[in-house]
Amino acid sequence: MDAPARLALTGGGYRAGRFLDLLARLPGLFEVTGVLARSDATAAAVAARGLPVHRDLDGLLRAAPELVLVSVPAAAAPGLVRDLVGRGAAVLTETPPAAGLAGLRELWELHERVQVAEQYLLFPHQAARRALVRRGLLGTPTSVQVSSTQLHHATSLIRGFLGLGAGPVRVTASATTSPLADPIDRGGWTGRAEPRPRTTTIATFDVGDGRSALYDFTDTQTRNPLRTRRTVVRGSLGEIVDDTVVRLVDARTVVTSRIERRQTGHHQDVQGADLDHLSFEGEAVFRNPHVGARLNDEEIALAGLLQRAAAWARGEGPGPYPLAEAAQDQLLALAVGESLATGGPVTTGVEAWGRA
Known part of the structure:
Protein backbone atom coordinates (compact mmCIF):
# COMPACT_ATOMS: atom_id res chain seq x y z
CA MET A 1 0.00 0.00 0.00
CA ASP A 2 1.51 3.31 -1.09
CA ALA A 3 -0.71 5.71 0.87
CA PRO A 4 -1.71 5.11 4.50
CA ALA A 5 -4.88 3.04 4.80
CA ARG A 6 -7.87 5.09 5.93
CA LEU A 7 -9.54 3.43 8.92
CA ALA A 8 -12.56 4.40 10.97
CA LEU A 9 -13.43 2.79 14.29
CA THR A 10 -16.59 2.21 16.30
CA GLY A 11 -16.57 1.62 20.04
CA GLY A 12 -14.91 3.07 23.09
CA GLY A 13 -14.02 0.09 25.27
CA TYR A 14 -10.73 -1.53 26.22
CA ARG A 15 -10.13 -3.24 22.88
CA ALA A 16 -10.96 -0.09 20.92
CA GLY A 17 -8.43 1.79 23.03
CA ARG A 18 -5.78 -0.85 22.33
CA PHE A 19 -6.37 -0.51 18.60
CA LEU A 20 -6.15 3.28 18.76
CA ASP A 21 -2.89 3.07 20.73
CA LEU A 22 -1.46 0.75 18.08
CA LEU A 23 -2.62 2.87 15.14
CA ALA A 24 -0.99 5.95 16.68
CA ARG A 25 2.35 4.10 16.63
CA LEU A 26 2.04 3.22 12.93
CA PRO A 27 1.28 6.61 11.34
CA GLY A 28 2.91 5.77 8.02
CA LEU A 29 0.65 2.76 7.55
CA PHE A 30 -2.72 3.95 8.83
CA GLU A 31 -4.75 7.12 9.11
CA VAL A 32 -7.71 7.19 11.52
CA THR A 33 -10.46 9.16 9.78
CA GLY A 34 -12.78 9.16 12.79
CA VAL A 35 -14.31 7.27 15.70
CA LEU A 36 -18.00 6.63 16.36
CA ALA A 37 -18.62 7.68 19.97
CA ARG A 38 -22.21 7.48 21.14
CA SER A 39 -21.55 8.36 24.78
CA ASP A 40 -20.16 11.60 26.17
CA ALA A 41 -17.38 9.74 28.00
CA THR A 42 -16.23 7.98 24.84
CA ALA A 43 -16.43 11.20 22.83
CA ALA A 44 -14.27 13.01 25.38
CA ALA A 45 -11.69 10.21 25.40
CA VAL A 46 -11.49 10.20 21.60
CA ALA A 47 -11.25 13.98 21.41
CA ALA A 48 -8.39 13.87 23.94
CA ARG A 49 -6.48 11.75 21.42
CA GLY A 50 -6.92 14.46 18.81
CA LEU A 51 -9.15 12.29 16.61
CA PRO A 52 -12.40 13.26 14.85
CA VAL A 53 -15.49 12.26 16.83
CA HIS A 54 -18.75 11.22 15.14
CA ARG A 55 -22.10 10.52 16.77
CA ASP A 56 -23.70 8.58 13.89
CA LEU A 57 -22.67 6.28 11.04
CA ASP A 58 -23.41 8.80 8.32
CA GLY A 59 -20.92 11.20 9.85
CA LEU A 60 -18.36 8.45 10.35
CA LEU A 61 -18.56 7.37 6.71
CA ARG A 62 -18.56 10.89 5.28
CA ALA A 63 -14.76 10.93 5.66
CA ALA A 64 -14.60 7.99 3.21
CA PRO A 65 -12.71 5.38 5.28
CA GLU A 66 -11.56 2.37 3.30
CA LEU A 67 -12.23 0.06 6.24
CA VAL A 68 -14.35 0.31 9.39
CA LEU A 69 -13.17 -1.55 12.48
CA VAL A 70 -16.11 -2.59 14.67
CA SER A 71 -15.03 -2.97 18.29
CA VAL A 72 -18.22 -3.38 20.33
CA PRO A 73 -19.64 -6.23 22.46
CA ALA A 74 -20.48 -9.37 20.51
CA ALA A 75 -24.20 -9.00 21.19
CA ALA A 76 -24.26 -5.58 19.50
CA ALA A 77 -21.87 -6.33 16.64
CA PRO A 78 -24.18 -8.02 14.08
CA GLY A 79 -26.65 -5.13 13.97
CA LEU A 80 -23.89 -2.54 13.64
CA VAL A 81 -22.11 -4.56 10.96
CA ARG A 82 -25.36 -4.85 9.01
CA ASP A 83 -25.87 -1.08 9.16
CA LEU A 84 -22.33 -0.44 7.94
CA VAL A 85 -22.45 -2.95 5.09
CA GLY A 86 -25.81 -1.54 4.08
CA ARG A 87 -24.07 1.82 3.65
CA GLY A 88 -21.39 0.24 1.45
CA ALA A 89 -18.59 -0.08 4.04
CA ALA A 90 -16.00 -2.83 4.20
CA VAL A 91 -15.93 -4.09 7.80
CA LEU A 92 -13.39 -5.70 10.11
CA THR A 93 -15.30 -6.82 13.20
CA GLU A 94 -13.92 -7.91 16.56
CA THR A 95 -14.01 -11.44 17.96
CA PRO A 96 -16.28 -13.20 18.42
CA PRO A 97 -18.32 -11.76 15.52
CA ALA A 98 -21.59 -12.61 17.28
CA ALA A 99 -22.57 -13.83 20.72
CA GLY A 100 -24.77 -16.71 19.62
CA LEU A 101 -25.67 -18.95 16.72
CA ALA A 102 -28.54 -16.75 15.56
CA GLY A 103 -26.20 -13.76 15.27
CA LEU A 104 -23.66 -15.82 13.32
CA ARG A 105 -26.33 -16.93 10.87
CA GLU A 106 -27.51 -13.34 10.47
CA LEU A 107 -24.00 -12.10 9.77
CA TRP A 108 -23.29 -14.83 7.23
CA GLU A 109 -25.52 -13.08 4.71
CA LEU A 110 -22.95 -10.25 4.69
CA HIS A 111 -19.79 -12.37 4.56
CA GLU A 112 -18.44 -10.92 1.31
CA ARG A 113 -18.00 -7.51 2.99
CA VAL A 114 -16.85 -8.71 6.42
CA GLN A 115 -13.53 -9.91 7.84
CA VAL A 116 -12.84 -10.73 11.50
CA ALA A 117 -10.05 -9.44 13.77
CA GLU A 118 -8.81 -12.87 14.93
CA GLN A 119 -5.11 -12.41 15.60
CA TYR A 120 -3.90 -15.47 17.50
CA LEU A 121 -2.56 -17.42 14.52
CA LEU A 122 -0.54 -14.30 13.65
CA LEU A 295 5.61 -3.57 19.45
CA ASN A 296 4.84 -6.50 21.72
CA ASP A 297 3.86 -9.82 20.17
CA GLU A 298 0.11 -9.16 20.20
CA GLU A 299 0.64 -5.75 18.64
CA ILE A 300 2.78 -7.31 15.90
CA ALA A 301 -0.08 -9.74 15.21
CA LEU A 302 -2.71 -6.99 15.19
CA ALA A 303 -0.63 -4.74 12.94
CA GLY A 304 -0.29 -7.57 10.42
CA LEU A 305 -4.01 -8.27 10.63
CA LEU A 306 -4.89 -4.61 10.02
CA GLN A 307 -2.55 -4.41 7.04
CA ARG A 308 -4.10 -7.48 5.44
CA ALA A 309 -7.60 -6.19 6.14
CA ALA A 310 -6.78 -2.84 4.52
CA ALA A 311 -5.33 -4.58 1.46
CA TRP A 312 -8.50 -6.69 1.24
CA ALA A 313 -10.71 -3.59 1.45
CA ARG A 314 -8.72 -2.08 -1.43
CA GLY A 315 -9.06 -5.24 -3.50
CA GLU A 316 -5.32 -5.87 -3.30
CA GLY A 317 -5.28 -9.22 -1.52
CA PRO A 318 -7.24 -11.84 0.43
CA GLY A 319 -8.73 -10.97 3.78
CA PRO A 320 -6.87 -11.80 6.99
CA TYR A 321 -9.60 -13.95 8.56
CA PRO A 322 -12.85 -14.67 6.71
CA LEU A 323 -16.16 -14.70 8.53
CA ALA A 324 -16.54 -18.42 7.76
CA GLU A 325 -13.45 -19.19 9.87
CA ALA A 326 -14.46 -16.99 12.79
CA ALA A 327 -18.04 -18.29 12.72
CA GLN A 328 -16.79 -21.87 12.97
CA ASP A 329 -14.46 -20.90 15.82
CA GLN A 330 -17.38 -19.42 17.72
CA LEU A 331 -19.61 -22.41 16.91
CA LEU A 332 -17.10 -24.69 18.66
CA ALA A 333 -16.78 -22.24 21.56
CA LEU A 334 -20.57 -22.25 21.97
CA ALA A 335 -20.50 -26.05 21.98
CA VAL A 336 -18.12 -25.94 24.97
CA GLY A 337 -20.66 -23.84 26.85
CA GLU A 338 -23.52 -26.13 25.84
CA SER A 339 -21.62 -29.20 27.00
CA LEU A 340 -20.94 -27.57 30.35
CA ALA A 341 -24.63 -26.70 30.71
CA THR A 342 -25.95 -30.15 29.77
CA GLY A 343 -23.21 -32.24 31.34
CA GLY A 344 -22.74 -34.32 28.20
CA PRO A 345 -21.14 -34.28 24.77
CA VAL A 346 -22.37 -31.96 22.02
CA THR A 347 -21.89 -32.56 18.31
CA THR A 348 -21.88 -29.47 16.13
CA GLY A 349 -23.83 -29.34 12.89
CA VAL A 350 -22.73 -28.09 9.49
CA GLU A 351 -23.82 -24.48 9.09
CA ALA A 352 -24.18 -22.36 5.95
CA TRP A 353 -20.52 -21.27 6.08
CA GLY A 354 -19.52 -24.94 6.03
CA ARG A 355 -21.57 -25.54 2.88
CA ALA A 356 -20.33 -22.48 0.96
Whole structure:
Protein backbone atom coordinates (compact mmCIF):
# COMPACT_ATOMS: atom_id res chain seq x y z
CA MET A 1 0.00 0.00 0.00
CA ASP A 2 1.51 3.31 -1.09
CA ALA A 3 -0.71 5.71 0.87
CA PRO A 4 -1.71 5.11 4.50
CA ALA A 5 -4.88 3.04 4.80
CA ARG A 6 -7.87 5.09 5.93
CA LEU A 7 -9.54 3.43 8.92
CA ALA A 8 -12.56 4.40 10.97
CA LEU A 9 -13.43 2.79 14.29
CA THR A 10 -16.59 2.21 16.30
CA GLY A 11 -16.57 1.62 20.04
CA GLY A 12 -14.91 3.07 23.09
CA GLY A 13 -14.02 0.09 25.27
CA TYR A 14 -10.73 -1.53 26.22
CA ARG A 15 -10.13 -3.24 22.88
CA ALA A 16 -10.96 -0.09 20.92
CA GLY A 17 -8.43 1.79 23.03
CA ARG A 18 -5.78 -0.85 22.33
CA PHE A 19 -6.37 -0.51 18.60
CA LEU A 20 -6.15 3.28 18.76
CA ASP A 21 -2.89 3.07 20.73
CA LEU A 22 -1.46 0.75 18.08
CA LEU A 23 -2.62 2.87 15.14
CA ALA A 24 -0.99 5.95 16.68
CA ARG A 25 2.35 4.10 16.63
CA LEU A 26 2.04 3.22 12.93
CA PRO A 27 1.28 6.61 11.34
CA GLY A 28 2.91 5.77 8.02
CA LEU A 29 0.65 2.76 7.55
CA PHE A 30 -2.72 3.95 8.83
CA GLU A 31 -4.75 7.12 9.11
CA VAL A 32 -7.71 7.19 11.52
CA THR A 33 -10.46 9.16 9.78
CA GLY A 34 -12.78 9.16 12.79
CA VAL A 35 -14.31 7.27 15.70
CA LEU A 36 -18.00 6.63 16.36
CA ALA A 37 -18.62 7.68 19.97
CA ARG A 38 -22.21 7.48 21.14
CA SER A 39 -21.55 8.36 24.78
CA ASP A 40 -20.16 11.60 26.17
CA ALA A 41 -17.38 9.74 28.00
CA THR A 42 -16.23 7.98 24.84
CA ALA A 43 -16.43 11.20 22.83
CA ALA A 44 -14.27 13.01 25.38
CA ALA A 45 -11.69 10.21 25.40
CA VAL A 46 -11.49 10.20 21.60
CA ALA A 47 -11.25 13.98 21.41
CA ALA A 48 -8.39 13.87 23.94
CA ARG A 49 -6.48 11.75 21.42
CA GLY A 50 -6.92 14.46 18.81
CA LEU A 51 -9.15 12.29 16.61
CA PRO A 52 -12.40 13.26 14.85
CA VAL A 53 -15.49 12.26 16.83
CA HIS A 54 -18.75 11.22 15.14
CA ARG A 55 -22.10 10.52 16.77
CA ASP A 56 -23.70 8.58 13.89
CA LEU A 57 -22.67 6.28 11.04
CA ASP A 58 -23.41 8.80 8.32
CA GLY A 59 -20.92 11.20 9.85
CA LEU A 60 -18.36 8.45 10.35
CA LEU A 61 -18.56 7.37 6.71
CA ARG A 62 -18.56 10.89 5.28
CA ALA A 63 -14.76 10.93 5.66
CA ALA A 64 -14.60 7.99 3.21
CA PRO A 65 -12.71 5.38 5.28
CA GLU A 66 -11.56 2.37 3.30
CA LEU A 67 -12.23 0.06 6.24
CA VAL A 68 -14.35 0.31 9.39
CA LEU A 69 -13.17 -1.55 12.48
CA VAL A 70 -16.11 -2.59 14.67
CA SER A 71 -15.03 -2.97 18.29
CA VAL A 72 -18.22 -3.38 20.33
CA PRO A 73 -19.64 -6.23 22.46
CA ALA A 74 -20.48 -9.37 20.51
CA ALA A 75 -24.20 -9.00 21.19
CA ALA A 76 -24.26 -5.58 19.50
CA ALA A 77 -21.87 -6.33 16.64
CA PRO A 78 -24.18 -8.02 14.08
CA GLY A 79 -26.65 -5.13 13.97
CA LEU A 80 -23.89 -2.54 13.64
CA VAL A 81 -22.11 -4.56 10.96
CA ARG A 82 -25.36 -4.85 9.01
CA ASP A 83 -25.87 -1.08 9.16
CA LEU A 84 -22.33 -0.44 7.94
CA VAL A 85 -22.45 -2.95 5.09
CA GLY A 86 -25.81 -1.54 4.08
CA ARG A 87 -24.07 1.82 3.65
CA GLY A 88 -21.39 0.24 1.45
CA ALA A 89 -18.59 -0.08 4.04
CA ALA A 90 -16.00 -2.83 4.20
CA VAL A 91 -15.93 -4.09 7.80
CA LEU A 92 -13.39 -5.70 10.11
CA THR A 93 -15.30 -6.82 13.20
CA GLU A 94 -13.92 -7.91 16.56
CA THR A 95 -14.01 -11.44 17.96
CA PRO A 96 -16.28 -13.20 18.42
CA PRO A 97 -18.32 -11.76 15.52
CA ALA A 98 -21.59 -12.61 17.28
CA ALA A 99 -22.57 -13.83 20.72
CA GLY A 100 -24.77 -16.71 19.62
CA LEU A 101 -25.67 -18.95 16.72
CA ALA A 102 -28.54 -16.75 15.56
CA GLY A 103 -26.20 -13.76 15.27
CA LEU A 104 -23.66 -15.82 13.32
CA ARG A 105 -26.33 -16.93 10.87
CA GLU A 106 -27.51 -13.34 10.47
CA LEU A 107 -24.00 -12.10 9.77
CA TRP A 108 -23.29 -14.83 7.23
CA GLU A 109 -25.52 -13.08 4.71
CA LEU A 110 -22.95 -10.25 4.69
CA HIS A 111 -19.79 -12.37 4.56
CA GLU A 112 -18.44 -10.92 1.31
CA ARG A 113 -18.00 -7.51 2.99
CA VAL A 114 -16.85 -8.71 6.42
CA GLN A 115 -13.53 -9.91 7.84
CA VAL A 116 -12.84 -10.73 11.50
CA ALA A 117 -10.05 -9.44 13.77
CA GLU A 118 -8.81 -12.87 14.93
CA GLN A 119 -5.11 -12.41 15.60
CA TYR A 120 -3.90 -15.47 17.50
CA LEU A 121 -2.56 -17.42 14.52
CA LEU A 122 -0.54 -14.30 13.65
CA PHE A 123 1.32 -14.12 16.98
CA PRO A 124 5.00 -14.57 16.09
CA HIS A 125 5.56 -17.90 17.85
CA GLN A 126 2.23 -19.33 16.69
CA ALA A 127 2.97 -18.20 13.13
CA ALA A 128 6.38 -19.90 13.31
CA ARG A 129 4.87 -23.13 14.64
CA ARG A 130 2.21 -23.11 11.95
CA ALA A 131 4.85 -22.57 9.26
CA LEU A 132 6.73 -25.67 10.46
CA VAL A 133 3.53 -27.73 10.56
CA ARG A 134 2.66 -26.64 7.03
CA ARG A 135 6.11 -27.71 5.84
CA GLY A 136 5.22 -31.23 6.92
CA LEU A 137 7.94 -31.53 9.57
CA LEU A 138 5.50 -33.36 11.86
CA GLY A 139 3.97 -35.47 9.12
CA THR A 140 0.17 -35.45 9.33
CA PRO A 141 -1.12 -33.22 12.18
CA THR A 142 -3.25 -35.36 14.48
CA SER A 143 -3.83 -33.47 17.74
CA VAL A 144 -3.48 -30.05 19.34
CA GLN A 145 -3.43 -28.93 22.96
CA VAL A 146 -4.02 -25.27 23.74
CA SER A 147 -3.75 -23.82 27.24
CA SER A 148 -3.28 -20.10 26.79
CA THR A 149 -6.39 -18.24 25.73
CA GLN A 150 -10.14 -18.50 25.82
CA LEU A 151 -12.77 -20.21 23.69
CA HIS A 152 -12.93 -18.71 20.15
CA HIS A 153 -9.23 -17.73 20.18
CA ALA A 154 -8.26 -21.23 21.30
CA THR A 155 -10.51 -22.91 18.73
CA SER A 156 -8.92 -20.72 16.04
CA LEU A 157 -5.51 -22.08 17.03
CA ILE A 158 -6.80 -25.65 17.15
CA ARG A 159 -8.42 -25.40 13.73
CA GLY A 160 -5.44 -23.58 12.23
CA PHE A 161 -2.91 -26.19 13.31
CA LEU A 162 -5.10 -29.15 12.36
CA GLY A 163 -6.25 -27.56 9.11
CA LEU A 164 -9.90 -28.12 10.07
CA GLY A 165 -12.80 -27.02 7.95
CA ALA A 166 -16.37 -26.71 9.19
CA GLY A 167 -17.44 -30.33 9.58
CA PRO A 168 -19.07 -31.89 12.65
CA VAL A 169 -17.06 -31.98 15.89
CA ARG A 170 -17.92 -33.84 19.10
CA VAL A 171 -17.22 -31.59 22.11
CA THR A 172 -17.12 -32.73 25.73
CA ALA A 173 -16.41 -30.18 28.49
CA SER A 174 -16.10 -30.03 32.27
CA ALA A 175 -15.23 -27.32 34.76
CA THR A 176 -13.77 -27.10 38.27
CA THR A 177 -13.26 -24.14 40.59
CA SER A 178 -10.20 -23.68 42.80
CA PRO A 179 -8.27 -20.82 44.42
CA LEU A 180 -5.72 -18.85 42.43
CA ALA A 181 -3.91 -15.59 43.14
CA ASP A 182 -4.43 -13.03 40.40
CA PRO A 183 -1.85 -10.25 40.76
CA ILE A 184 -2.31 -8.58 37.33
CA ASP A 185 -5.40 -7.39 35.48
CA ARG A 186 -5.92 -5.16 32.44
CA GLY A 187 -4.85 -2.16 34.45
CA GLY A 188 -1.55 -3.72 35.60
CA TRP A 189 -0.41 -4.92 39.02
CA THR A 190 -3.36 -5.08 41.41
CA GLY A 191 -1.47 -5.11 44.72
CA ARG A 192 -3.50 -8.18 45.76
CA ALA A 193 -1.93 -11.54 46.55
CA GLU A 194 -4.83 -13.41 48.15
CA PRO A 195 -6.18 -16.37 46.10
CA ARG A 196 -9.73 -16.12 44.79
CA PRO A 197 -12.00 -18.73 43.17
CA ARG A 198 -11.15 -19.26 39.50
CA THR A 199 -12.73 -21.73 37.09
CA THR A 200 -10.76 -24.09 34.91
CA THR A 201 -12.54 -25.44 31.85
CA ILE A 202 -11.25 -28.52 30.06
CA ALA A 203 -12.80 -29.63 26.78
CA THR A 204 -11.96 -32.34 24.29
CA PHE A 205 -12.72 -32.09 20.58
CA ASP A 206 -13.17 -35.29 18.58
CA VAL A 207 -12.88 -34.32 14.93
CA GLY A 208 -12.92 -37.83 13.48
CA ASP A 209 -10.29 -39.43 11.23
CA GLY A 210 -8.08 -39.89 14.31
CA ARG A 211 -7.79 -36.13 14.93
CA SER A 212 -8.50 -34.51 18.29
CA ALA A 213 -7.81 -31.47 20.45
CA LEU A 214 -7.66 -30.51 24.11
CA TYR A 215 -8.71 -27.10 25.45
CA ASP A 216 -7.51 -26.19 28.96
CA PHE A 217 -8.19 -22.67 30.23
CA THR A 218 -8.29 -21.06 33.66
CA ASP A 219 -10.03 -17.71 34.18
CA THR A 220 -7.53 -14.82 33.77
CA GLN A 221 -4.86 -17.23 32.41
CA THR A 222 -4.29 -14.98 29.40
CA ARG A 223 -2.38 -12.46 31.53
CA ASN A 224 -1.89 -14.23 34.87
CA PRO A 225 1.89 -14.74 35.42
CA LEU A 226 1.15 -17.68 37.74
CA ARG A 227 -0.14 -19.74 34.83
CA THR A 228 2.04 -20.44 31.80
CA ARG A 229 0.76 -20.50 28.23
CA ARG A 230 1.19 -23.85 26.45
CA THR A 231 0.79 -25.03 22.84
CA VAL A 232 1.31 -28.64 21.75
CA VAL A 233 0.94 -29.83 18.16
CA ARG A 234 1.34 -33.55 17.50
CA GLY A 235 1.73 -35.31 14.18
CA SER A 236 2.54 -38.68 12.67
CA LEU A 237 6.30 -37.91 12.63
CA GLY A 238 6.82 -35.80 15.74
CA GLU A 239 5.51 -32.95 17.86
CA ILE A 240 5.97 -29.32 18.80
CA VAL A 241 5.79 -28.47 22.51
CA ASP A 242 5.93 -24.69 22.78
CA ASP A 243 9.29 -23.94 21.10
CA THR A 244 10.75 -27.48 21.15
CA VAL A 245 10.39 -29.57 18.01
CA VAL A 246 10.97 -33.34 18.06
CA ARG A 247 10.73 -35.21 14.76
CA LEU A 248 11.76 -38.32 12.88
CA VAL A 249 14.03 -37.50 9.94
CA ASP A 250 14.78 -41.08 8.86
CA ALA A 251 14.09 -44.59 10.13
CA ARG A 252 16.84 -44.41 12.77
CA THR A 253 17.14 -40.70 13.55
CA VAL A 254 15.07 -38.58 15.97
CA VAL A 255 16.08 -34.92 16.05
CA THR A 256 15.27 -32.30 18.67
CA SER A 257 15.48 -28.64 17.64
CA ARG A 258 14.17 -25.33 18.95
CA ILE A 259 12.45 -22.25 17.63
CA GLU A 260 14.89 -19.54 18.70
CA ARG A 261 13.92 -15.94 19.37
CA ARG A 262 16.31 -13.09 18.56
CA GLN A 263 15.39 -10.13 20.76
CA THR A 264 17.35 -6.90 20.50
CA GLY A 265 18.05 -4.41 23.28
CA HIS A 266 19.70 -6.79 25.74
CA HIS A 267 22.90 -5.88 27.58
CA GLN A 268 25.01 -3.62 25.30
CA ASP A 269 22.80 -3.98 22.25
CA VAL A 270 21.82 -0.38 21.49
CA GLN A 271 19.28 -1.16 18.74
CA GLY A 272 16.45 -0.89 21.24
CA ALA A 273 14.01 -3.47 22.60
CA ASP A 274 12.42 -5.32 19.70
CA LEU A 275 11.68 -8.76 18.34
CA ASP A 276 14.00 -9.24 15.36
CA HIS A 277 13.08 -12.72 14.14
CA LEU A 278 12.34 -16.32 15.06
CA SER A 279 14.57 -19.00 13.56
CA PHE A 280 14.55 -22.78 13.24
CA GLU A 281 17.75 -24.68 12.51
CA GLY A 282 19.48 -21.57 11.24
CA GLU A 283 16.64 -20.30 9.03
CA ALA A 284 14.34 -17.38 9.85
CA VAL A 285 10.75 -18.63 9.99
CA PHE A 286 9.23 -15.33 11.17
CA ARG A 287 10.54 -11.78 10.79
CA ASN A 288 9.15 -8.77 12.59
CA PRO A 289 7.92 -6.43 9.82
CA HIS A 290 7.73 -3.49 12.24
CA VAL A 291 11.22 -3.33 13.72
CA GLY A 292 11.65 0.08 15.33
CA ALA A 293 8.02 0.47 16.39
CA ARG A 294 8.73 -1.39 19.69
CA LEU A 295 5.61 -3.57 19.45
CA ASN A 296 4.84 -6.50 21.72
CA ASP A 297 3.86 -9.82 20.17
CA GLU A 298 0.11 -9.16 20.20
CA GLU A 299 0.64 -5.75 18.64
CA ILE A 300 2.78 -7.31 15.90
CA ALA A 301 -0.08 -9.74 15.21
CA LEU A 302 -2.71 -6.99 15.19
CA ALA A 303 -0.63 -4.74 12.94
CA GLY A 304 -0.29 -7.57 10.42
CA LEU A 305 -4.01 -8.27 10.63
CA LEU A 306 -4.89 -4.61 10.02
CA GLN A 307 -2.55 -4.41 7.04
CA ARG A 308 -4.10 -7.48 5.44
CA ALA A 309 -7.60 -6.19 6.14
CA ALA A 310 -6.78 -2.84 4.52
CA ALA A 311 -5.33 -4.58 1.46
CA TRP A 312 -8.50 -6.69 1.24
CA ALA A 313 -10.71 -3.59 1.45
CA ARG A 314 -8.72 -2.08 -1.43
CA GLY A 315 -9.06 -5.24 -3.50
CA GLU A 316 -5.32 -5.87 -3.30
CA GLY A 317 -5.28 -9.22 -1.52
CA PRO A 318 -7.24 -11.84 0.43
CA GLY A 319 -8.73 -10.97 3.78
CA PRO A 320 -6.87 -11.80 6.99
CA TYR A 321 -9.60 -13.95 8.56
CA PRO A 322 -12.85 -14.67 6.71
CA LEU A 323 -16.16 -14.70 8.53
CA ALA A 324 -16.54 -18.42 7.76
CA GLU A 325 -13.45 -19.19 9.87
CA ALA A 326 -14.46 -16.99 12.79
CA ALA A 327 -18.04 -18.29 12.72
CA GLN A 328 -16.79 -21.87 12.97
CA ASP A 329 -14.46 -20.90 15.82
CA GLN A 330 -17.38 -19.42 17.72
CA LEU A 331 -19.61 -22.41 16.91
CA LEU A 332 -17.10 -24.69 18.66
CA ALA A 333 -16.78 -22.24 21.56
CA LEU A 334 -20.57 -22.25 21.97
CA ALA A 335 -20.50 -26.05 21.98
CA VAL A 336 -18.12 -25.94 24.97
CA GLY A 337 -20.66 -23.84 26.85
CA GLU A 338 -23.52 -26.13 25.84
CA SER A 339 -21.62 -29.20 27.00
CA LEU A 340 -20.94 -27.57 30.35
CA ALA A 341 -24.63 -26.70 30.71
CA THR A 342 -25.95 -30.15 29.77
CA GLY A 343 -23.21 -32.24 31.34
CA GLY A 344 -22.74 -34.32 28.20
CA PRO A 345 -21.14 -34.28 24.77
CA VAL A 346 -22.37 -31.96 22.02
CA THR A 347 -21.89 -32.56 18.31
CA THR A 348 -21.88 -29.47 16.13
CA GLY A 349 -23.83 -29.34 12.89
CA VAL A 350 -22.73 -28.09 9.49
CA GLU A 351 -23.82 -24.48 9.09
CA ALA A 352 -24.18 -22.36 5.95
CA TRP A 353 -20.52 -21.27 6.08
CA GLY A 354 -19.52 -24.94 6.03
CA ARG A 355 -21.57 -25.54 2.88
CA ALA A 356 -20.33 -22.48 0.96
